[in-house]
């Protein structure tokens with residue numbers, strides 16, 4: 230293939246750094262990219278952190294180059310501004326060198342700051358800075374330093390609207406300078422890639438890092454009943470099997486399956502028959518009543534919203550509890566349900582903790598699934614010293630149901646996962662995560678909670694989200710009820 234010289238945005242070049250095939254598909258087959266619900270949320274957070282950085286590093290005479298789909302307009306605006314000499318911060322100044330386009334988040338007297346919304350400086354961020362420096366110096370600017378601004382996860386919000394200390398800065402000039410040769414080589418390779426045929430790149434760790442690739446449905450087998458990824462265990466084996474053309478767990482030669490967990494998954498998948506190992510019933514029958522099935526939903530925004538909270542630190546905002554008093558048959562129809570969700574936008578943690586203590590009483594096992602619930606309760610105990618005793622008493626009653634399922638049960642439809650989303654539907658048709666719609670996993674619940682409490686969310690949308698959030702949390706504890714009933718052989 231031949232054609233005009235290709236142009237790359239910085240994000241395309243980062244995609245190329247991750248995988249040349251990803252770059253090719255991005256350029257020629259963007260229709261094959263899988264949509265991610267998280268992408269818009271991540272983009273919105275980036276914008277908000279960018280605005281906080283502008284407040285922090287700007288002055289009253291700062292200038293922002295407005296975005297324009299036509300990049301030549303942004304170049305012209307930038308050049309006109311620079312021609313007059315700048316002794317004030319400029320945001321989003323736009324430059325091009327050798328076909329690579331960049332916008333500099335903050336430029337202040339030849340010191341450049343690239344703003345990231347993560348809580349640490351990663352290698353990909355440093356390479357990002359190296360691309361910035363390559364373009365800026367290539368465009369003839371005497372850049373003296375380049376830094377990465379990122380979120381300080383030790384920042385504690387005081388509830389006063391002051392986010393100045395949310396962001397901290399690290400000078401990465403030396404690292405970026407060392408990578409200049411690598412950027413030159415990447416630009417040349419990437420130009421050849423987009424002008425040529427699709428490169429043949431084997432799958433590997435790069436499919437998930439530094440970012441989950443949106444073209445996995447192109448390179449990974451998706452048309453098998455039990456996709457090979459479900460065999461779990463060492464990734465290098467899975468990459469080798471996929472690169473050999475194997476698609477389904479059942480395609481793997483028996484002699485290549487090693488390790489007890491893999492052997493179990495393989496055996497059950499090949500036979501098509503779920504297995505309940507001896508002992509599950511006895512372990513669960515030994516537990517007294519009443520029994521409580523607990524699940525929290527949490528949110529951990531990059532920009533904290535409540536006094537005393539920190540960036541990305543998960544705080545609980547919702548709980549669901551199913552209560553089995555032991556008098557019925559353990560079915561969903563025979564157990565009671567209680568829940569908590571406060572969408573007022575006020576900090577919900579205190580009311581959440583108090584209502585939970587009341588709901589869980591003072592005796593009987595409290596089932597969790599994995600260790601999230603225990604961690605959250607301990608966190609609440611730290612937040613509210615006067616509630617520490619009853620909260621820590623609940624911790625003493627916790628039983629991790631995931632420890633039981635991982636030891637005693639596997640169904641081929643679990644596709645190598647013991648998460649509630651897989652095991653719940655495998656044991657009971659009443660558990661259906663697919664019908665939940667947009668709020669169908671924890672990250673979505675966290676994001677939609679934030680949307681629901683946002684001042685601009687309409688009452689209709691808020692009511693819709695409230696129903697969906699409640700249903701989602703309900704399903705998780707309903708799944709636990711069904712799993713216990715099933716493993717005890719009560720149906």
Ligand code: SF4
Nearest residue numbers: 248251436442445448
């Ligand atoms: S799935 Fe992996 S191999 Fe395929 S384009 Fe993405 S990163 Fe490259």
